[in-house]
Amino acid sequence: MDVFEVVADDVRRDLLLALRRGALTAGELARTRSDVSRPAVSRHLRVLREAGVVQSVVDGRRRVYSLRPDALAPLATFLAALTPPAPPVPARALDGLDLEVRRTTRERRTAHGAAQQEESA
Template sequence: MFSVDVFDAVADPVRRRIVVLLGDGPRTAGALAAAFPEISRPAVSRHLRVLREAGLVEAELVGRERHYRVEHGPLREIERWLATARRRVWDQRLDALETEVHRTRRDRARGPGEEPMDARSTG
């Protein structure tokens, strides 16, 4: 379904930012490095390599430069995984809400002052 490498690749905030920048269109490594003055160009190249190996980024040689662009397939896999995870969380929350609604209706139907069945003493 999905590669753990894709999730490892986007776990790093610099790599996530690179993917976002490439979402605006292809860029060279130099142009990407300029967006990260706080890190070295070789570090940006290492991040690009991780993204390429994960399938998130493609590189095309244009003259003497590599132009990097985002690959949307792995991002769609992440979106599907997130949708499934969200659906499971919401299913659990909605189940809990349904239980609470039934409990509230049951308590109201009993009327004021009546004890719940499990709280009455048998004896």
């Protein structure tokens, strides 16, 4: 199952959103969706784990799940392609910035030259 199929399910999306705040146990994740049974949450977690979107570590009798954001990169790339590019900034909007940069550069040169004159005196 690819990342697109994984996030197509609303329960799995909710589990991923819960994991973005940090690692959680299966029981803690089951409490995020009280309308879904614990066995169903476990099945969803298995799908997420097999798709590589989450990883799990056994800690005693508990299994702790954490998000693997890098596995969501194909989805992020696809969504970024759907986002229209920002409109170009008109050149005249940057005129003020150019003027400020030139003024600051000139002030720094003047201050630097004055400091060198004081040192040599």
